[in-house]
Amino acid sequence: MNKKKNVFITKTSQSKFTFRKKSKKKTNFADNYCMSTPNFTQNIKAKKNTAGFRIVNVLSKLILKFFRKSGKKFKFSMYEEIWEQPEIIKELADRYLPVNKPVQNVCLEMPAQEIKNLSKIYITASGSSRNVGNIAKYVIEAIAKIPVEVDFASEFAHRDTILTGNDFVIAISQSGKTADTFAALESAKHKGAHTLALTNNTDSKIHNLAESKMTVGAGIEKSIAATKSFTAQLLNLYALALFLGEQRKTITAQRAKEVKLELHNLIYKIEKLLRNDKNIEKIANKIKESKNLVILGRGANFAAAQEGALKIKETSYIDANGYPTGEFLHGHMAVLDENIPVISIIVHNKANDINYNLAVKNTEEIKYKLNPGLIIIKNQKDKQIETLFSSAGFINIPECDEIVSPMLTVITLQILAVKIADLLGRDVDHPRGLSKAVTAE
Numbered sequence: 165m166n167k168k169k170n171v172f173i174t175k176t177s178q179s180k181f182t183f184r185k186k187s188k189k190k191t192n193f194a195d196n197y198c199m200s201t202p203n204f205t206q207n208i209k210a211k212k213n214t215a216g217f218r219i220v221n222v223l224s225k226l227i228l229k230f231f232r233k234s235g236k237k238f239k240f241s242m243y244e245e246i247w248e249q250p251e252i253i254k255e256l257a258d259r260y261l262p263v264n265k266p267v268q269n270v271c272l273e274m275p276a277q278e279i280k281n282l283s284k285i286y287i288t289a290s291g292s293s294r295n296v297g298n299i300a301k302y303v304i305e306a307i308a309k310i311p312v313e314v315d316f317a318s319e320f321a322h323r324d325t326i327l328t329g330n331d332f333v334i335a336i337s338q339s340g341k342t343a344d345t346f347a348a349l350e351s352a353k354h355k356g357a358h359t360l361a362l363t364n365n366t367d368s369k370i371h372n373l374a375e376s377k378m379t380v381g382a383g384i385e386k387s388i389a390a391t392k393s394f395t396a397q398l399l400n401l402y403a404l405a406l407f408l409g410e411q412r413k414t415i416t417a418q419r420a421k422e423v424k425l426e427l428h429n430l431i432y433k434i435e436k437l438l439r440n441d442k443n444i445e446k447i448a449n450k451i452k453e454s455k456n457l458v459i460l461g462r463g464a465n466f467a468a469a470q471e472g473a474l475k476i477k478e479t480s481y482i483d484a485n486g487y488p489t490g491e492f493l494h495g496h497m498a499v500l501d502e503n504i505p506v507i508s509i510i511v512h513n514k515a516n517d518i519n520y521n522l523a524v525k526n527t528e529e530i531k532y533k534l535n536p537g538l539i540i541i542k543n544q545k546d547k548q549i550e551t552l553f554s555s556a557g558f559i560n561i562p563e564c565d566e567i568v569s570p571m572l573t574v575i576t577l578q579i580l581a582v583k584i585a586d587l588l589g590r591d592v593d594h595p596r597g598l599s600k601a602v603t604a605e
Contacts, residue, residue, distance in 0.1 A: 199475060243582050253427075270378070283311075284309050288317045298400050301313075308415075309412070339363070360476075389475055441583075449587060459509070460486070460487055463570070480588055539558070540553055541559045579587065
């Protein structure tokens with residue numbers, strides 16, 4: 165019997181396990197699906213209180229521990245790494261984000277006055293790390309009120325970028341060895357900007373070159389397609405945005421507390437996504453034979469759309485492309501026909517629903533003009549969308565503040581990518597022609 169925070173998992177007959185709390189209410193679940201998806205957690209319904217959610221989170225950790233001890237394996241490392249994300253996010257939120265206190269453990273090698281005087285932030289990265297940067301742009305601008313420009317590392321390194329001592333360049337690299345990103349960081353240092361490296365490897369040349377450093381904290385990632393390193397990088401940048409906002413007094417204490425709570429609560433909401441992946445698998449079955457795929461999003465979810473498209477492209481070899489929903493109407497829409505599915509991310513913002521309303525309007529126009537197969541990623545409680553787009557397929561994400569919604573939409577698209585690739589018989593962990601780090605320009 166394993167005991168952890170009032171959660172008991174005991175082995176019974178027919179290779180089943182029993183989950184129970186002190187209430188002695190029991191739910192049996194079989195362990196015979198771990199070669200693909202641990203869907204035996206389907207029967208455990210997370211309660212709406214924090215304690216109930218915490219139980220499910222602990223259970224997820226114990227499931228992973230059980231797999232490893234028993235010698236059983238997930239079918240793909242990529243899927244195991246998707247399942248590791250709640251615990252990684254929990255550890256990072258605990259490291260950086262005490263709810264009722266200022267951000268901790270973010271150390272920038274610059275005086276407080278220089279932080280207040282920052283005039284612009286540049287984020288330079290490649291691949292998935294650049295998509296992290298594009299989400300972080302929206303978060304940093306909203307919280308710290310500093311303009312942010314995101315650039316391809318390969319371009320930033322060799323163009324005549326105008327930098328000053330009041331500029332802050334953030335270089336993101338999962339491996340810490342990406343050649344383009346190292347060249348971009350060298351260029352920024354040479355021009356006198358303050359630099360920060362965000363890497364998953366403290367013994368790397370990018371980590372060692374920058375003045376300030378943040379460690380991703382995702383652990384070793386075996387699959388070439390980034391999953392847990394993506395969300396860990398993003399959580400680090402949420403923490404940095406909150407740190408800058410608090411230092412520069414551009415965010416109220418109440419709003420900072422709200423965002424921190426949202427980030428802490430992500431772990432329970434991600435658990436919910438993982439336990440309810442059967443609907444995502446149905447969507448994967450519908451679109452697996454498509455040669456092309458379009459993913460749309462507004463605001464920070466534009467970058468989530470780009471990351472989802474990259475994951476599907478990497479693992480399934482489907483020509484998937486992510487666009488801002490409004491921009492797609494300007495010429496790009498001509499590529500559509502009834503055989504090209506469109507995934508539209510439409511999520512609420514508690515404070516201001518302008519992006520939601522525009523995403524609905526834009527998606528209606530696309531449907532009216534070209535009638536593609538439509539899939540909508542939406543908030544679970546949003547029934548209006550189901551009425552407006554009655555013929556569409558739907559993927560629900562838990563309710564959340566729009567500022568953290570890209571975390572949930574990206575993980576949803578990660579799951580979709582691995583499901584499609586599995587159905588197509590692809591080598592999910594080792595896509596053709598790709599390597600974990602690009603170490604030459």
